[in-house]
Amino acid sequence: MTIxxxxETEKELGFDYEKIIEDVVNKALETENCPYEAEVNVLITNNEEIHKTNKEFRGIDRPTDVLSFPMVDYISPADFTLIEKSPESYFNPETDELLLGDIMISVDKVMEQANEYGHSLKREFAFLVAHSMLHLLGYDHIDDEERLVMEEKQEEILQALSITRNEG
Structure with missing residues (x-):
């Protein structure tokens, strides 16, 4: 596993964010039965930089909390059969790890939303990593049915790590 x-920010989160990323990434892969060692890139940035990226890649002219850039094409979420048919397209040739993709998180939004929702920075940060990991595994929330599945899976990952909403 390579994470x-x-x-690129100076802001202090007050917890070991690298450990949270590692725990959430590993739990998401375990929960979704990923049969491969994987590689994930995570960039922690600010509202200004995520705004630029959101505008460039999604045409949305405002900052967002998290962006996901999946590298894998799925037939359905966490269905790894396509990968097996074309491994040269999805694996890092140097490490033989599955290239899942990139995650970009705005630390400014982590702080705003933790305050808005009344929970800890750690919980908000972990939630955004879980949310983004599910996108990297092929999940989306375009319609209500997909959104509900994704919400349930996010909660399952966080509960398994004892990261709860009421944590201070």
């Missing part, structure tokens, strides 16, 4: 984390 590359880059923090």
């Amino acid at each position: 590359l984390v880059e923090n």
